[in-house]
Amino acid sequence: MALQPSSGGPRRIRVGDGPLARTLLIGTVLLVTALVLVAPLIAIFAEAFRQGIGAYAASFADPDTRYAIGLTVFTALIVVPINVAFGIAAAWCIAKFRFTGRNLLVALVELPFSISPIIAGVAYLFVYGAQGLLGPWLEAHDIKIMFAVPAIILASLFVTAPFVARELIPLMIAQGSEEEEAAVTLGAGGWRILRLVTLPNVRFALLYGAALCNARVMGEFGAVSVVAGNIRGQTNTLPLQIELLYQDNNAIAAFAIATILTAVALVTLVAKAIIERLDARRAALTGEPTVKVAAKAGH
Amino acid sequence: MNRVIPGLPLSLGITLLYLSLIVLLPLGALVWQASGVGLERYLAIMSGGRTASAFQVTLSMAALATLFNAVYGLALAWVLVRYDFPGKRLLDALVDVPFALPTAVAGLALSALFVSNGWFGAPLAALGIKVAYTPLGIAAAMAFTSIPFVVRTVQPVLEDLAADVEEVAATLGASDWRIFTRIIFPAIFPAFLTGASLGFARSLGEFGAIIFIAGNLPMKTEVVSLLTFIRIEEYDYPAAAAIAATLLGLAFVMLFLVNMIQLWQQRRIGRGD
Structure with missing residues (x-):
């Protein structure tokens, strides 16, 4: 942030505020960003529309692609609500109470972030696969989880488990428990407090966590590719379908699907920007911390 | 409470x-x-040429990607915190693109850019540099997917940095470079290290973005996560388990390191450093 000029005096100069350093740094960063972050986004659309809009649109006529769209949306519809519920439960016990092992629990909640999706996929295989921990039992009871939709859902649950919790925990800690305590004194029960006090206070963080979780579920590749078994028209989600088409030398269709997932990602980022702005307004009105400030304090 | x-x-x-x-x-x-694999077999799996080569290329390219992001991420965080310019909010939003964009899509886009007739590949080929289907392609994919880490860890610390120390140093006649290396950089160093470690850890396990651009040749451009995947497809579960467990161990080491750095940072703040 630039400093306000003191009354009458010259503007105080901080490190790097000289015109040369400033221009050089901003210019270099913008150039590199255009190359490494903007160019890939443009390339996706350029490749998808390389043979015109007709070829682009035709990509979506493929029944396998349509199935993949359906499966991806279906997976997100199951995974996002479950991880929203988990995020609320985890944030409630971690933010509102102190108990032994609380820090360990926080680390455990965030653990999936540090684990390669490939490891997650392999780990699930060792639980539900034929030679896995529960494999023989599942086979005896004729339950199919591996290389089927349940495995895709389970792997996605693992990979996105921390998203909502991570947004809620620092904010709920920063907000404190005074309002909830007041509600208890007034005779409100737990569910009522959650619904009428806590959730409204954290609604923006909750929305943002859910949006991120959704984008990640729809785009998850590594974990799902291990557990899905890539069966055409049965276990292909959109990212898997992209790889399949790319290997089939059907680049236009691969990029066409990629434009959908890119759109999901960009909408998520726009939603983030909007949510941050609304949250800043709420914070200004109520004097409470914003999601951003709370996250900072949480570290 | x-x-x-x-x-x-x-x-x-x-x-x-x-x-x-x-x-x-x-x-x-x-x-x-x-x-269940047993120590002897584990060592045999891990020292096998293909596994060892996969670990070598993964670790070295992750280091290269981290180096790129250490410099670019620091400059990006600096520019976002210290300057006001048109398009700053857009730049800030763009930083999160690698987190929001599916890795398979990122890999697809990067391969389109870096193939020999691509926007980047063609000019680079004229210079005699090949990126796609070489280890450099792996580094490019890793670098892309881990861009946000350094930026997002350094940014808040840089924002909180008090201006007065800098100003006193400037009044005393210290040069900009000296103030940066002696005052600012030490203050943001733990956050910087945390971000770089998180990015490095992420790169070690990266899969989706890499396989589109790496060429995936055994002994040359095959990363550890891909080798794990291949062992699973070959039903070689002991090898897959050994490699995956090693990768998991590495992830825990990185996690431990990051926690140590954060403890160190908290203690420094507690001291009023």
Whole structure:
């Protein structure tokens, strides 16, 4: 942030505020960003529309692609609500109470972030696969989880488990428990407090966590590719379908699907920007911390 | 805090049950499977040429990607915190693109850019540099997917940095460079190191973005995550378990390091450093 000029005096100069350093740094960063972050986004659309809009649109006529769209949306519809519920439960016990092992629990909640999706996929295989921990039992009871939709859902649950919790925990800690305590004194029960006090206070963080979780579920590749078994028209989600088409030398269709997932990602980022702005307004009105400030304090 | 607010047993119960089923059970199964391999066989798997080469290329390219992001990420964080210019909000939003964009899509886009007739590939080929289907392609994919880490860890610390120390140093006649290396950089160093470590850890396990651009030649451009995947497809579960468990161990080491750095940072703040 630039400093306000003191009354009458010259503007105080901080490190790097000289015109040369400033221009050089901003210019270099913008150039590199255009190359490494903007160019890939443009390339996706350029490749998808390389043979015109007709070829682009035709990509979506493929029944396998349509199935993949359906499966991806279906997976997100199951995974996002479950991880929203988990995020609320985890944030409630971690933010509102102190108990032994609380820090360990926080680390455990965030653990999936540090684990390669490939490891997650392999780990699930060792639980539900034929030679896995529960494999023989599942086979005896004729339950199919591996290389089927349940495995895709389970792997996605693992990979996105921390998203909502991570947004809620620092904010709920920063907000404190005074309002909830007041509600208890007034005779409100737990569910009522959650619904009428806590959730409204954290609604923006909750929305943002859910949006991120959704984008990640729809785009998850590594974990799902291990557990899905890539069966055409049965276990292909959109990212898997992209790889399949790319290997089939059907680049236009691969990029066409990629434009959908890119759109999901960009909408998520726009939603983030909007949510941050609304949250800043709420914070200004109520004097409470914003999601951003709370996250900072949480570290 | 208090014991007045209800819901601890229920929320803690749900959290523990869910984490046990979704996170601990599979990781436990992986460790169980890997421990069944036996030490001798484990060492044989890990020292095998293909595995060793995969680890070597993964570690070295992750280091290269981290180096790129250390410089670019620091400059990006600096520019976002210290200057006001048109398009700053857009730049800030763009930083999160690698987190929001699916890795397969990123890999697809990067391969389109870096193939020999691509926007980047063609000019680079004229210079005699090949990126796609070489280890450099792996580094490019790793660098892209881990861009946000350094920026997002350094940014808040840089924002909180008090201006007065800098100003006193400037009044005393210290040069900009000296103030940066002696005052600013030491202050943001723990955050910087945290971000770089997180990015490095992420790069070690990266899969989706890499396989589109790497060429995936055994002994040359095959990363550890891909080799794990291939062993699974070959039903060589002991090898897959051994490699995956090693990767998991590396992830825990990185996690431990990051926690140590953060403890160090907190202690420094506590000291009023």
